Amino acid sequence: MMRLLVATTNSHKVREIRQLLDNPSLELVTLADWPNLRAPEETGRTFAANAREKALYYAAATGELTVAEDSGLEIDALGGAPGVESARFGGADAGYPRKFALIYDALRARGLSTSPARFVCALALARRGDVLFETRGIVEGTIAPEPKGSGGFGYDPIFFYPPYCLTLAEAGDAKAAVSHRGNAFRALKEFLEGTRGLGD
Numbered sequence: 001m002m003r004l005l006v007a008t009t010n011s012h013k014v015r016e017i018r019q020l021l022d023n024p025s026l027e028l029v030t031l032a033d034w035p036n037l038r039a040p041e042e043t044g045r046t047f048a049a050n051a052r053e054k055a056l057y058y059a060a061a062t063g064e065l066t067v068a069e070d071s072g073l074e075i076d077a078l079g080g081a082p083g084v085e086s087a088r089f090g091g092a093d094a095g096y097p098r099k100f101a102l103i104y105d106a107l108r109a110r111g112l113s114t115s116p117a118r119f120v121c122a123l124a125l126a127r128r129g130d131v132l133f134e135t136r137g138i139v140e141g142t143i144a145p146e147p148k149g150s151g152g153f154g155y156d157p158i159f160f161y162p163p164y165c166l167t168l169a170e171a172g173d174a175k176a177a178v179s180h181r182g183n184a185f186r187a188l189k190e191f192l193e194g195t196r197g198l199g200d
Contacts, residue, residue: 002192003027005064007054009039012153013069019176020185026192029064037061047071047084047122048134055126067188069123071180073155075143077115078106086155100147100158107143114143119159119168119180123188133191137183141168151175 002025006017009031018028031037040057044050047070054068072086082089082099090099107115118140125133139161147157149169156169161178168175176182 001025001027003029003064004192005058005062005066006030007058007066007068013181016176016179016181017185020182021189021192023189023193031058034062042070042084044070045084047120048124048136050084051122051124052126052131052134055124055131056129059126059128063128065125065127067123067125069121069181069184071119071121073117073119073159075103075107075115075117077110077112078103081106096154096157097147099155103143103158113145114160117141117143117159119155121180121184123184125188125191133188135184135187135191137180137185137187139168139178139180139183 004026006014006028008014014030021028040054042050042053044053050070051068054070055066058064058068059066070084072083074080074083090102107113118138121137123135123137124131141159141161144158144160144167147167149157149167151172152169152175156175157167159168160166161168161171163178164171164174168179
């Protein structure tokens with residue numbers, strides 16, 4: 001049995017990751033098991049740098065094989081914003097309706113109602129001081145003219161995925177097949193199964 005720490009406190013992400021990494025030979029634990037462990041300051045300017053920083057930090061602090069990810073939304077018309085600031089966009093206390101309003105305001109200021117956009121997920125796997133695996137998942141789409149859908153979480157209601165003709169918040173279970181996080185964690189699962197026999 002392999003034990004893997006998923007370094008997040010986001011319950012929505014934990015639920016997605018559990019489904020993506022589902023394997024009877026893999027025991028997943030989360031940061032809920034270390035309630036007094038303080039989160040590191042994210043100083044990286046790229047998703048990959050932040051994922052690597054978090055994976056190394058939590059692996060060293062807990063002694064566990066650790067996977068960490070950093071993800072967010074890049075909007076072409078806004079120069080890639082909110083990017084690595086996706087979770088903090090609009091301020092630490094801003095809810096997603098506020099974040100959506102700020103994005104639409106910024107697009108309107110440029111005479112636009114939509115823009116090409118993508119979700120990015122960078123993932124790093126670490127043990128002690130070593131990064132063992134890194135990957136990146138991307139899903140391309142556009143900003144929806146207005147938020148739609150009650151599923152998913154985060155920016156999903158404003159992210160329109162053209163092949164589905166739906167936002168990811170409307171896509172239900174089909175989201176995992178194409179999502180940035182799905183792509184990244186499927187690559188991790190393949191790596192773990194190939195290197196440690198999880199598929200046995």
